[in-house]
Amino acid sequence: MTDKLEDIEIRLLLEALFSRYHYDFRRYAMASIKRRLQLARDDLGFETYSALQAALLHDPAVLPRLLGYLTVQVSEMFRDPSYFRAIREQVIPHLRTYPSLRVWVAGCSEGEELYSLVILFREEGLEDRTLFYATDISQNALAKAEAGLFSLERLQLFTENHRKSGGKSSLSDYYSAAYGRAVFDKSLREHVVFADHSLVTDAVFAEMHLISCRNVMIYFDRDLQNRAIGLFKDSLARKGFLGLGAKENLRFSEHSGAFIDFSREEKIYQRWAK
Amino acid sequence: MSTPAAVVIGASAGALEALSAILPALPASFALPVFVVIHLPHNRKSILAEIFSAKCRLPVREAEDKEPVVGGTIYFAPPDYHLLVETNYSLALSSDEPVRYSRPSIDVLFESAADTYGPSLIAIVLTGANPDGADGLRKVGEAGGTMIVQNPAEALAPEMPRAAWAACPAARSLPLAGIAALLLGV
Numbered sequence: 406m407t408d409k410l411e412d413i414e415i416r417l418l419l420e421a422l423f424s425r426y427h428y429d430f431r432r433y434a435m436a437s438i439k440r441r442l443q444l445a446r447d448d449l450g451f452e453t454y455s456a457l458q459a460a461l462l463h464d465p466a467v468l469p470r471l472l473g474y475l476t477v478q479v480s481e482m483f484r485d486p487s488y489f490r491a492i493r494e495q496v497i498p499h500l501r502t503y504p505s506l507r508v509w510v511a512g513c514s515e516g517e518e519l520y521s522l523v524i525l526f527r528e529e530g531l532e533d534r535t536l537f538y539a540t541d542i543s544q545n546a547l548a549k550a551e552a553g554l555f556s557l558e559r560l561q562l563f564t565e566n567h568r569k570s571g572g573k574s575s576l577s578d579y580y581s582a583a584y585g586r587a588v589f590d591k592s593l594r595e596h597v598v599f600a601d602h603s604l605v606t607d608a609v610f611a612e613m614h615l616i617s618c619r620n621v622m623i624y625f626d627r628d629l630q631n632r633a634i635g636l637f638k639d640s641l642a643r644k645g646f647l648g649l650g651a652k653e654n655l656r657f658s659e660h661s662g663a664f665i666d667f668s669r670e671e672k673i674y675q676r677w678a679k
Numbered sequence: 680m681s682t683p684a685a686v687v688i689g690a691s692a693g694a695l696e697a698l699s700a701i702l703p704a705l706p707a708s709f710a711l712p713v714f715v716v717i718h719l720p721h722n723r724k725s726i727l728a729e730i731f732s733a734k735c736r737l738p739v740r741e742a743e744d745k746e747p748v749v750g751g752t753i754y755f756a757p758p759d760y761h762l763l764v765e766t767n768y769s770l771a772l773s774s775d776e777p778v779r780y781s782r783p784s785i786d787v788l789f790e791s792a793a794d795t796y797g798p799s800l801i802a803i804v805l806t807g808a809n810p811d812g813a814d815g816l817r818k819v820g821e822a823g824g825t826m827i828v829q830n831p832a833e834a835l836a837p838e839m840p841r842a843a844w845a846a847c848p849a850a851r852s853l854p855l856a857g858i859a860a861l862l863l864g865v
């Protein structure tokens with residue numbers, strides 16, 4: 406069967422995005438990419454994907470607008486509180502035995518997951534010996550993460566999540582409210598390195614004891630997911646931990662043999678050393 | 680008409696009763712995959728798969744990301760994720776923003792399934808109190824698929840099938856018993 410015209414146009418558009426700007430969405434899960442490209446095309450006022458492609462190639466100002474549609478910034482602090490409870494109660498006791506720790510939050514969005522882990526590590530007394538890497542491909546999201554500002558309306562949910570995760574302090578200890586926003590304390594960023602890093606095109610950069618990569622790989626196709634899991638495998642120290650999103654798993658990955666289930670419920674895996 | 684290859688179902692208020700008149704009626708020999716989106720209150724543990732496992736002769740599961748589609752299986756979208764079907768016949772989940780206040784969204788499922796199955800898709804909009812599913816059903820129709828709405832007069836909450844019918848006048852409106860019978864005949 407021949408491809409539908411729109412599928413051809415989408416393939417060419419993604420190819421153009423990669424050749425011209427090195428953003429590689431070619432092996433993302435197609436069904437959602439299509440939905441978001443359709444939104445982008447309609448909102449940005451183009452008749453066809455080909456017209457959008459022409460604009461993208463000739464006008465760099467189109468790039469950030471398109472990227473805003475292609476990356477999904479949906480997150481919460483302590484999203485799925487039971488995950489953070491499992492990190493606190495089951496993973497932390499292992500991590501305590503190391504004199505120094507490295508933690509990688511891959512696909513950190515606007516920082517919700519990062520701040521959750523930093524706060525958790527502070528509560529558990531491990532922050533001082535830990536270096537956190539927070540990476541994403543969205544410059545915009547990284548800038549926001551680095552600023553540590555969240556709309557105050559979201560704090561009720563974050564506070565509730567934090568409490569359910571077994572939080573030992575009050576979330577309000579970590580931010581001050583100003584102009585409708587919660588400004589998170591800059592001391593929380595003292596042990597954090599923010600970096601532009603793509604799980605599609607970039608390489609391993611340090612040895613990690615815990616990698617948290619949640620709701621990022623669901624946007625990848627299976628090959629790409631394999632690539633990312635391969636990076637995690639190579640990056641993790643012996644017996645290091647990998648935490649995924651609530652509906653993600655390693656079952657369909659060629660690297661699943663390198664990991665054991667640590668918490669099946671919470672999708673936390675441990676790197677198995679041969 | 681092409682041979683049917685898959686079924687998608689969307690429902691909201693009144694969904695459990697309506698689905699109970701359809702899914703348990705399917706015989707163990709039913710060969711098509713069935714994908715179901717139900718709107719539920721925002722809670723994160725779904726018991727849908729459990730409830731229907733006990734009642735159905737087909738295997739019932741909550742969809743997992745990247746899982747290959749298996750015929751004769753009923754898949755429920757997990758709470759708080761969109762469910763999509765990829766053209767390589769595997770499932771995909773996404774945590775994109777809610778669409779028309781809903782996640783999972785019926786429109787999102789229907790649209791991706793229409794893309795994958797084209798004229799071989801049967802899409803069914805059941806009872807519900809919001810218009811999710813109307814856009815998706817229209818896409819199914821545009822791709823040549825079979826459009827069915829529950830007879831609004833019979834639906835516990837008529838707004839959803841009514842909106843879908845208004846968007847797709849060519850859809851057939853059937854009572855639950857008629858929908859079950861139609862599926863038994865494929």
Ligand SMILES: C[S@@+](CC[C@H](N)C(=O)[O-])C[C@H]1O[C@@H](n2cnc3c(N)ncnc32)[C@H](O)[C@@H]1O
Nearest residue numbers: 476480512514541542543603604605619620621
């Ligand atoms: C849905 S958010 C998940 C946020 C957070 N981890 C959570 O679970 O709440 C997905 C994030 O992945 C990022 N992302 C997408 N493609 C990526 C890639 N190739 N490498 C790294 N991050 C990526 C997006 O920019 C976005 O910030």
